[in-house]
Amino acid sequence: MSAVVLPIVAGVDGSEPSLRAVDWAADEAALRGLPLRLVYASLWERYEGESLADDLGRTSEQVTAEDIVRTAAQRAHLRRPGVAVSTDVLPEEPEYALVHEGRSAAALVLGTRGRSGFVEMLLGSVSLTVAAHAVCPVIVLRGSNAHQARAGAHGRVVLGVGEKGTHSASLRFAAEEARLRRATLDAVRAWRCPAHETTDHPLLAGEPARLHEQHATEILDEALKDAPADVDLRRRTVEGPARRVLLEASHEADLLVVGARRDPGHLGLHLGRVAHAVLHHSVCAVAVVPEQG
Structure with missing residues (x-):
């Protein structure tokens, strides 16, 4: 069949x-x-x-x-x-x-x-x-981009990796888009150092930030462990709020991919603050990919 x-x-x-x-x-x-x-x-x-x-x-x-x-x-x-x-x-x-x-x-x-x-x-x-x-x-599609329907202008698909990593559906979709477009898959994980963890001691300065960045790198590596080998993959950790980091990345992307987790018992909207922000303000097209759990 x-x-x-x-x-x-x-x-x-x-x-x-x-x-x-x-x-x-x-x-x-x-x-x-x-x-x-x-x-x-x-x-x-x-x-x-x-x-x-x-x-x-x-x-x-x-x-x-x-x-x-x-x-x-x-x-x-x-x-x-x-x-x-x-x-x-x-x-x-x-x-x-x-x-x-x-x-x-x-x-x-x-x-x-x-x-x-x-x-x-x-x-x-x-x-x-x-x-x-x-x-x-x-x-x-974002109305602010006159060339939004022209695939391949930047040769770049951006995948936002969230706090719990990126489940297989988002990664599969973003990787397939990048492969078909012969584009780079730019996987981005934003991270922040909470203000209360900063210190003025010269021997400890920068240590909290380094630990948070390391944690972001670990999340990114875990999320991308099943990334297909035939895709040109770029991994990035960027300091800052996820909304700002992804919106900045959208300026040089053909497509921005974010996941939306589904809760089967919840009847309301399933989009988080980051997804809402990029849908409203992204320069490029945004793909929202449903994830389970």
Whole structure:
């Protein structure tokens, strides 16, 4: 029996950021040799129909869900002619539809911004909710980067390694992205020396910091012990808050990968402060990869 081929799924809404998400998703599908599925959750229309009509110079009655997915599919075909593209219109709320789609996707790709101030907030909420609850990796494109959908600009994939290390799913995803892009995998572990551990004694100066850095190195080594040998791997420990360290790293990366641990008994959001920060402020695209435990 042949293995099931899961598609790359992109959520579209007709906005320019969502079309850039189509670009990225088409590139991702081409890299991985996978089909591309474009999904529009039609209940977005209650928020977006009028502003979309203004964008297209047509009345809201003339703008249909079919217009949105047709335009997205044409863009994907032009960008990656060899990728098989399918489309679907789902009469559901976008958060529910996309989380459901993630159950049978290799990855979800989303934009972050809509066409108006209110919709920007809404779509940001959709992206955060899907990243928090999807069971597959979710790639969220940052609207501040005009070249965000162009793979390989920096030749670098950054993997954030947390306090408990990085479980296999995040490492596998980041390593595969780096291998397919022929990019360096830059595994980064941030560390800090608590202020109460500093001392003014000249014989002890720097000792607490050295111990914390050594501990960070041990966490990093343990997290990367199963890293594939065919990936160009760079290991770094950097002093500073994890949010700041990873946001600085995003300036010279094509993709920033962070893990999100899942608690099966918890029904709320599953994203920590670091994941929230990079989703809001990263310069490059962010991949949130679900981890168990």
